[in-house]
Amino acid sequence: MGSSRSRYSQRLKSGSSSNQPQVVHSRNAGNKSVEHEEYYDSEEGTDQLLPSSPPPPSLQGILNSSGKRTAMAKPVASRKARRLKEAGPQKIVLMIPRHDKNSERKTYENRDIEFDDILDDIHTAIGCTKAKEKPTIGYKIEGMPVKADPISLTCEDDWEGLCDDVLAKQDDKNRVFKVSIIVDSEYLEALNKWVEKKKEGKGKKAKSGNGKKDNRKGGKKTQKAFTFDSDSNNGSDSNDEGGNSIMEKESCFISELTTTYGNCTLCKPKICKIGHGVHVQLTFNMRAAWAAALAHEEKGVTLITPPKTELFRAFHHSVNQSPPQSTAPADLTTPAYGSSMTVVKEIVAPLIGAFAAVNQFSNQCSTAPDIPTPSRHSHRPSPPPFDIPSSDGFDELDINPYPTIEEFFRSLDIIEPQRNLSRYVTKLTALDFYCINNIAALTLQALQDDIGMTLGNTMHVSVTVNKKVHAVDKAWKKQGRARLYEN
Template sequence: LELVLLIPQADGEGNQRENVTRATDFDDALELIYATISCTDVGKKPKLSYKLATAAGKEAAISLASATDWEGLVAEVTAAEKKKKSSVAANILVTEQYILSLRAQLNIKKAPKGGRGKKKIQILDLEHAGSDDDDFDEGLGIMEKESKFVEQLQSHHGRCQLCGPSKACKIDVSGTHKVLSNNMLKAWARALAAETHGVTMVTPPRAGLFSMFFRSMAGPGGNPPATPGSMAPGYPPFMNPYAFMPWGMNGGMGGMPGMPGMSGEQLSTAVTPSPLPRGNHLASTSALDGMPSSDPPEMGALNPYPEIADFFRKVDIHYPRRCLLDLISNFDDQSYFNIDEIAKLGSADAISRAVSITTGNAAFILGEVMSEIKRIDK
């Protein structure tokens, strides 16, 4: 099904209806929106937000400034359409001041609206940043920030011994070295520039493009689908000196920390493998390649309690009427990822308020969580 966007336009009245596929990424959507508004060639871009056509009049608009925001828009439209059982459009919002300023910039003449007592709107310079432009993204400034963040991400994740300095990589939830594409670096940099909550140089946005790095977003068994050429080749587990070694553990070997129980001959074989021939089989080598990448150890792996998404999938099998799978995003959006974090909220009312779910579901979830924690702690 296609996604319906209602986009304002400087060279016409009302909104322009545009259809895009749900697989459209943020960059392509942004290009379409800017082209429809007629601001593609203007230095200062507008700050975008959106509201669904079904939203109440007083409901606040939601920012549309990153790939994560775009993922949220698509998910929100999908949920609304499922509930309404018909198509739901998303209104893309731009301030009236920007549209009027853009029309002045492009010499587009429109009849003024309003009457007596209406405050005259200041026309802004859309080619140069100014101190009075607080309602707008600093178009060029944002682009410069994104460019710098791309360089920093390339540097930070380009230190992998296996992939080499020419490629940025990150280890996914299955242990595979995932090469970060240009689109991934740009989306990550854009989220950093927008100061998206939870996004750092180590943690990417929780968006579909990065699902392979989050257990709650990965496919069955925690393994995201692999794409040919996207994985760097790894050593087979029996040749891998690090595959089963906890991060930073010091072993019993005198000159080689972290390798207990290995003889000198085994060590020599492990760290000096024969060159592997190039070919299609490289993409299917073991996910446990273990060669140290630029990533730090995954701290989430130290948590003995299951992730909320995995736990809800398990419970949903027995209690489908609770529709727990639909509630996973509520917890993700508020950065609750493991079930012990639910328990720490303390009460059903607190859970209900924190993630905007019914008190009945909150009480049920709390009961299931406490039972699971008690079972694990035995």
């Protein structure tokens, strides 16, 4: 073998280009000799063995060609893992509107801030710190649909929810998302007029935006009334502890309305209430107006019954029927109460019989019970929700003031549709139970055995019915005393 290599070297030096094979006897195996044939290529073949030829493939190249994972892939994976573990920005940026139609930016490095401090910063930016009446505040996170309703920001829980939503989006996108604070535009407009009037020192202290013209030329009429001066004695909250207590009540009622009507599986994430069998969306302004009516204890307004205003026109029919309910004809509870008294007497008279009383509002004797009619000089546009003939409380001969079982169960199904309480209405009606005060007289065992309610529904119905009956009794007595004072 060594001699063949030496010959090959000599041929390279001499430039020989012989391609003929040479037989070299390297060893003997028994009687036979093993021959090795060596072929010597031409100059083109020898050039491939010269030092200028490319080096043989390395181990790394062989691994790459075989499709196995290389050592360089590990740092790439680790960098990707580190990138996924990195948290997004922790700061929270609020864009707060001012009364002069500008916006102010507030940046908080983290979420560890008390809600009272946040509220003070928002009021300072708006310019209403010295105003008696503060606005109802909502917010929208950058990227939300334009037509989406603002989310309420009235308590500590709302602030925690804001922080959770914003930080989750910032972790996902690794960038800062601005939060726009939403305030009623009419409030900002009225506040701006009040601030300008205070600067000019003109005009008396009064409500801004109360429908009267401003002292300046070209003053426009506004739709809402806002009380900004702290020494004003006007307004429906004059007998309360102050403007702050009213605002706290409104905030609490907004949260309750959001919780009550925010569980609809068909309309989520929108908040809705069913009116005339149709899901009607409750906008932020509607919830704020409803909460204000509850805070001021307007007559006939509850968490189930909205105010009788144009804003809640879709629920007007249900509002008119939600106060006292009975099995009597529907004409007894219509708004045209005074004009239909004759029809009422003709219907009720045969049912009363010997218990008839003299009608104090007519010159004729009738066999109908004494059902009061608003006088001609009364300024009330419609009868009160609970029309009471005297201060003696509820009489079994009067119209039943309690809601019907069907309507009450339907309202409970809006709040918790999974209970499906409306399925028990047919069974209760077949047993001649019509109003919720009839259910209050039943025991839990009777509701389970006779009506077929589950244990959970039985306890839920018992608690809610007793609470509603107590509220109706309280309102009945309260209005009875008020009627007594009027007389």
